[in-house]
Amino acid sequence: MRTQGLARRLLTTFAATAAATVLLTGHAASEPARVDWPAAVQQLRQAAIGNLDAERAVDLLLDDPRVETATREAALPAQPFQVPAESTIGRGGGPGLYGNGLALSVDGFRFAFFGGPGTIAPNQTGARLDVVWLNLSNGRSGTEQFTEHMDVIADTTIRTRVIDPGPGMVVAAVYGNLWHRWPVPVSPQNPDGFAYQRGDITIPSLGAIYN
Structure with a gap:
């Protein structure tokens, strides 16, 4: 029962966050911090060294x-x-604007992503979405794969595990690919009643968050 309660809280928060992203400019109500974006990306590039996919994404x-x-x-x-x-x-109409990375703090700090056509497919075989991150304040860095998603309409994001970047300004970039699906009539081509499409990120989503 405790797990179900946590799942409900997570779903409510993730759905609300995704909806707010569509409506808002990305500014929260609290006092903002300044970001030197070119310098932050240069530092993120250094943190990506050794991971060729992350290096290419930050490049x-x-x-x-x-x-x-x-x-x-x-x-x-x-x-x-x-x-x-x-x-x-x-978002389903050809190459272009796809979606956004998110930073969430519900049961701990984690990254998330939402976007693309339809919903996020429960089976991500043949696709992999990752985030490379760096805490500009303490030098901690890493890469994480997006693996957590519940196959229900209310869950509009796919998420990393909970991580601990430590306090300070965290810069991160989301890259890779993701399967999406949407309902269609059952047919020999769509025996499960869904059409599928993989989105390959051509330009990563970049963000800075104060943890």
Whole structure:
């Protein structure tokens, strides 16, 4: 029963966060902190060394003009990432704007992602979504895979495990790919009543969060 209660709280928070992301600019009500985006991305690139996929992802951000024009403030304590991701499928209408990374603090600090067409497929075989992160304040860094998702309509995000980046400003980039699905009539091509599409991120989602 305790697990069910936690699941309900998580679902409520994740759904509310995703909905707020669509409606808001990404600023929370608390006092924002300033971010030097080009410097933060350069430092994140150093933290990615040794992980070729993470290195390639951050290299894309080094040349992305959106990094220069992103808001210079990071809302405290948690928020949607300031630079959204782009992908091969966008939101279902072709390449383009795809979705956002998120920072959540419900049962502990974790990263999440939402976006793309339909819903997140429960089976992610053949896809892998990751985040590379660096705490600019204490030097801690790492990469985490997004693996946690409940196959219910209310769960609009896929999440990492709980991590401990420590206090301070955390910069992170989400990269990789993700399966999506949506209901269609049952047919030989769609025997389970779903169509599937994989979104391959072409430009990572970049964010800075004060933990």
